[in-house]
Amino acid sequence: MSKMIPRRTIDCLRWQVDISLDSYGIDCDLYIPNNLTAVERKDVYSKPADHTYDHYTSKVFINWNPNPHLLKAKGLFVEGELPIFVSLPNYAINDAGVTVMIDVLKHSYITVNIEYIPANFPKVDSFLLTEPLVKNMHDASIVQAWKCVPRRV
Numbered sequence: 001m002s003k004m005i006p007r008r009t010i011d012c013l014r015w016q017v018d019i020s021l022d023s024y025g026i027d028c029d030l031y032i033p034n035n036l037t038a039v040e041r042k043d044v045y046s047k048p049a050d051h052t053y054d055h056y057t058s059k060v061f062i063n064w065n066p067n068p069h070l071l072k073a074k075g076l077f078v079e080g081e082l083p084i085f086v087s088l089p090n091y092a093i094n095d096a097g098v099t100v101m102i103d104v105l106k107h108s109y110i111t112v113n114i115e116y117i118p119a120n121f122p123k124v125d126s127f128l129l130t131e132p133l134v135k136n137m138h139d140a141s142i143v144q145a146w147k148c149v150p151r152r153v
Contacts, residue, residue: 010142013142014090014142017087017089017090017142017143018089018090018091020061021059021060021061021087021088021089022059022089024061025059025060025061025087025089026059026060026061026062026112026113026116027057027058027059027112027113028057028058028059028060028110028111028112029055029056029057029058029110029111030055030056030057030058030060030088030092030102030104030108030109030110031053031054031055031056031108031109031110031111032053032054032056032102032103032104032105032108033051033052033053033054033105033107033108034052034053034054035050035051035052036051036105036106036107038050039051039107048151048152051107053108053109054094055094055095056092056093056094056095056100056102057092057093058088058089058092058093058102058110059089060086060087060088060110060112061086061087062084062085062086062112062116063084063085063086063087064084064118064121065118066083066085070085083147083148083149084127084147084148084149085133085145085146085147085148086110086127086129086145086146086148087143087144087145087146088102088104088110088144088145088146089102089144090102090144104129104144104146106129106130106131106132107128107129108128108129109126109127109128109129109148109151110126110127110129110148111125111126111127112125112127113125121150122150124150124151126150126151127148127149127150127151128148128149128150128151128152129146129147129148130146130147130148130149131146131147132144132145132146132147133145133146133147
């Protein structure tokens with residue numbers, strides 16, 4: 001990372017994001033793949049069962065219906081379908097009960113309680129993170145925002 005923004009400033013901004021998510025987010029279980037390189041070698045022959053995951057407990061903010069202005073600002077031009085946006089904190093609680101810094105990867109997924117899912121969405125509780133929304137280096141180091149879709153099992 002370049003030194004355009006000092007590390008202490010980034011840490012402060014991350015802390016503010018985490019406070020906001022702790023206040024406004026909903027509880028979720030976060031699963032981050034730990035064997036992504038081995039699965040990517042299989043290319044098109046890989047299946048969801050090939051992944052192994054590290055489990056974390058976290059909070060998530062979910063924007064179920066983003067408006068067209070937000071989509072254009074993120075560089076997404078969709079027709080007919082509206083993506084789901086999620087924002088994740090920079091820290092989560094692992095299975096040992098320790099708060100650790102996390103780095104969310106593609107093919108990670110979250111599960112949320114079914115009561116938080118709006119009525120017009122299919123009743124699935126797992127959502128696959130497919131694409132990061134923030135692609136600029138400094139913004140991506142502060143906010144972990146992703147586009148997600150219902151997960152196929």
